[in-house]
Amino acid sequence: MPSSRRTAAGVAALSAAAALVSLTPTTASAHGAVFNPVSRVAACYAEGPETPRSQVCKDLVADSGTQPLYDWNEVNIANAAGQHQALIPDGKLCSANREKYRALDWARTDWPATAVSAGSFGFKVRATAAHSGTMTVYITKPGFDPTQPLKWSDLDATPVAVYNTTRTATDGYYSFTGTLPARTGRHVVYKVWQRSDSPEAFYSCSDVTFGGAAAQQAAAPAKAPTEARIAAGAELSTVSHAGHGGDEQAPALSAETTPGPASPLPLALAGAGGLAVFAAGSLLLGRRRNPSAS
Numbered sequence: 001m002p003s004s005r006r007t008a009a010g011v012a013a014l015s016a017a018a019a020l021v022s023l024t025p026t027t028a029s030a031h032g033a034v035f036n037p038v039s040r041v042a043a044c045y046a047e048g049p050e051t052p053r054s055q056v057c058k059d060l061v062a063d064s065g066t067q068p069l070y071d072w073n074e075v076n077i078a079n080a081a082g083q084h085q086a087l088i089p090d091g092k093l094c095s096a097n098r099e100k101y102r103a104l105d106w107a108r109t110d111w112p113a114t115a116v117s118a119g120s121f122g123f124k125v126r127a128t129a130a131h132s133g134t135m136t137v138y139i140t141k142p143g144f145d146p147t148q149p150l151k152w153s154d155l156d157a158t159p160v161a162v163y164n165t166t167r168t169a170t171d172g173y174y175s176f177t178g179t180l181p182a183r184t185g186r187h188v189v190y191k192v193w194q195r196s197d198s199p200e201a202f203y204s205c206s207d208v209t210f211g212g213a214a215a216q217q218a219a220a221p222a223k224a225p226t227e228a229r230i231a232a233g234a235e236l237s238t239v240s241h242a243g244h245g246g247d248e249q250a251p252a253l254s255a256e257t258t259p260g261p262a263s264p265l266p267l268a269l270a271g272a273g274g275l276a277v278f279a280a281g282s283l284l285l286g287r288r289r290n291p292s293a294s
Contacts, residue, residue: 032073032127035173037114037189037206038222040094040104042126044112045072046225049233054220056110060103067238068101072225073128074239075101080201084192091149093190094205104205107149109186112222113207118182122175123161125191126224130169133195137161137178139208140187150205155190156181165193183210186219 033042044057049066052058061069075096077087088097095101123137138155161178186209193202209219 031076031129031131031202032125032174032193033075034123034189034191034204034206035126035224036122036124037116037208038112038224039191039204039206040111041069041072041075041101041204042224043222045069045233046223046229047112048229049236054110054112056106056108057112059106064100064103066236068103070233070236071100071239073126073237075104075204076200076202079199080194081199082194082201084194084201084203085152088203090151090153093150093152093203094188096203105149107147109146110220111207113186113209113219114222116180116208116210118180118210121160121178121180123163123178124224125174125193126230127165127169127172127174130167130174131165131193131195131200132167132197133165133193135161135163135165135174135176135191135193137163138190138192139180139183140190142183144187146186146188146207150188150190154188160189185209185211 033039035042038046044052044054044060047053047057049061049069052061057069075094075098077096077098080087092105094104125135136159139160140150140154141156144154159178160180161176163174163176163178165174186207189206189208191202191204191206195201207219207222
């Protein structure tokens with residue numbers, strides 16, 4: 001084969017490899033949300049991104065679209081490294097100062113809420129990737145005004161729970177016990193999950209009501225997403241539900257909730273791209289070794 005044709009063939013092979021590799025889907029990683037008390041993003045996702053029922057969730061979709069809800073497990077800062085207050089200004093705590101999740105910062109009294117009372121409380125966090133780290137959970141101070149944007153100074157300095165997470169999560173959940181102080185009316189429970197194996201951290205706001213049935217009547221009850229809802233929306237999410245980078249594990253679910261195997265298409269495309277690169281490299285190397293070949 002003439003050298004010009006051989007060169008053209010090599011370029012074509014490299015271009016094909018690049019095209020195949022570019023087709024392989026890439027997703028950001030994400031890691032979970034508080035399901036008890038139900039976080040704002042989880043409550044709206046449970047209602048259904050396409051058909052939200054509560055007015056605040058309808059307004060969220062009208063403002064920001066459905067993607068923040070399909071990405072319910074992503075509210076994070078990749079390089080937080082414990083500098084939470086330095087990176088997140090007052091009024092932006094629920095969104096972690098991310099524009100994508102800006103609606104979560106709305107100071108409204110119609111967020112779906114979880115009825116709670118003072119004393120022992122069982123927290124549950126649905127994790128789609130388990131990490132070593134520490135979850136620190138706070139609650140707003142007595143006299144908190146839910147019609148005003150949440151500030152760092154609104155949080156009681158004493159956490160209501162501190163839990164050290166591991167790289168495994170039973171059936172996809174971290175479950176731990178904390179103690180809620182005496183409060184009345186509507187409050188916000190704020191969670192910070194700082195990884196110890198990475199500077200990444202995750203955040204969430206959960207609305208709660210103290211005061212029994214009378215207080216709860218003023219708020220729509222928050223419901224956590226079902227496993228069926230999570231599975232149904234995974235394909236529309238832009239974030240991974242299976243971990244990343246080998247530094248954590250995707251939690252193993254019970255047999256009845258374990259999703260089927262992932263599509264082999266990404267691996268096939270990546271493999272084809274690798275073979276094309278190898279073929280192109282071999283062709284060009286042969287040309288260098290045999291410059292006089294015709």
